[in-house]
Amino acid sequence: MILIAKVQTINGGNPAQTGDIFRVTVKDGFLCLNQQVIGYKEKLCTDYKVRYCCLSTSIGQTISITTTTTPSIPTVNNCGRQSITPSTQRIVGGTEATPNSWPWTVSLQVRGHFCGGTLIDTRHVVTAAHCLTSAIASQIRVIAGLHERLNINTGRTQNLGVSRIFMHEQYNTITQAHDIAILRLSQPVQLNSYVSLICLPGPDPQESMSVTVAGWGSTYKGSPLPNALRQVTVRVTNAQAQAAYPAYFNAQRQIGAGIPQTGGKDSCQGDSGGPLMYNSNGQWYLSGVVSFGTDCALSNYPGVYTRTSAYRTWIQSKINSN
Numbered sequence: 001m002i003l004i005a006k007v008q009t010i011n012g013g014n015p016a017q018t019g020d021i022f023r024v025t026v027k028d029g030f031l032c033l034n035q036q037v038i039g040y041k042e043k044l045c046t047d048y049k050v051r052y053c054c055l056s057t058s059i060g061q062t063i064s065i066t067t068t069t070t071p072s073i074p075t076v077n078n079c080g081r082q083s084i085t086p087s088t089q090r091i092v093g094g095t096e097a098t099p100n101s102w103p104w105t106v107s108l109q110v111r112g113h114f115c116g117g118t119l120i121d122t123r124h125v126v127t128a129a130h131c132l133t134s135a136i137a138s139q140i141r142v143i144a145g146l147h148e149r150l151n152i153n154t155g156r157t158q159n160l161g162v163s164r165i166f167m168h169e170q171y172n173t174i175t176q177a178h179d180i181a182i183l184r185l186s187q188p189v190q191l192n193s194y195v196s197l198i199c200l201p202g203p204d205p206q207e208s209m210s211v212t213v214a215g216w217g218s219t220y221k222g223s224p225l226p227n228a229l230r231q232v233t234v235r236v237t238n239a240q241a242q243a244a245y246p247a248y249f250n251a252q253r254q255i256g257a258g259i260p261q262t263g264g265k266d267s268c269q270g271d272s273g274g275p276l277m278y279n280s281n282g283q284w285y286l287s288g289v290v291s292f293g294t295d296c297a298l299s300n301y302p303g304v305y306t307r308t309s310a311y312r313t314w315i316q317s318k319i320n321s322n
């Protein structure tokens with residue numbers, strides 16, 4: 001049997017020439033065409049599948065190929081870039097996001113949205129441990145490619161199961177120290193214009209730098225959840241977090257962010273587990289995970305985020321585990 005495969009990259013361009021057509025056998029996978037490659041050779045494509053390159057003379061011939069899969073860890077170059085540009089306006093005090101402009105942001109649902117999360121590779125979501133204290137893996141759905149919380153069945157959404165929960169072993173339900181967890185998906189997400197991966201830290205945002213939070217959380221303390229994903233840009237304010245939460249805040253492993261003196265912009269209930277994102281050189285990094293705060297958007301009480309850079313080794317050990 002012969003298959004005709006249309007080669008398409010996520011971002012277009014090399015190493016596969018988007019739209020090129022090949023004949024391959026049923027032992028399929030896709031074929032990677034790079035006319036610069038002389039000889040039969042393996043080539044790592046920058047998007048979501050490893051393909052085989054071939055002699056240009058073999059194009060159009062029936063060939064037998066074996067497929068391999070890409071490692072699930074994104075390449076540094078490819079993470080944190082979205083196809084759909086977010087609005088530049090800067091949850092509480094925020095604006096509705098341009099649909100699918102935060103393509104690594106997912107909604108965790110059990111009979112409805114309960115927390116946010118962030119795709120760090122095709123099989124793993126980073127979220128907050130406090131979201132999962134009473135969770136059962138088999139009951140959680142991870143909705144990727146989502147814009148409207150209540151509209152989980154669109155051509156852009158992917159509804160994924162969870163095979164494993166990794167809670168941080170030192171997570172403290174009282175102090176909220178180590179409020180980080182990882183979900184392993186029961187099948188990989190398909191990456192496309194609406195679903196992609198954020199970069200792990202990375203550069204750490206320093207005091208007063210701008211960072212953006214996205215989520216389906218309340219727009220003021222106690223409000224009903226909005227339907228559409230929202231975003232807000234706040235500033236790193238560790239000094240104020242230290243002053244506001246002296247018994248809890250630890251700048252080594254947490255980030256405080258808000259609008260000093262003024263308040264008015266913050267994450268809130270329902271945003272928990274979602275990303276605090278930092279843009280450096282055109283790529284977005286997962287700097288923090290929405291963790292806690294006193295109410296929402298109060299002037300002297302910034303939101304507190306788990307500092308993901310403090311958990312890189314922990315994250316790697318979980319995503320590499322069986």
Ligand code: 4AZ
Binds near residue numbers: 269290297302
């Ligand atoms: C919450 O209840 C919550 N202002 C999350 C974040 C913040 C406050 C509350 C930060 O999940």
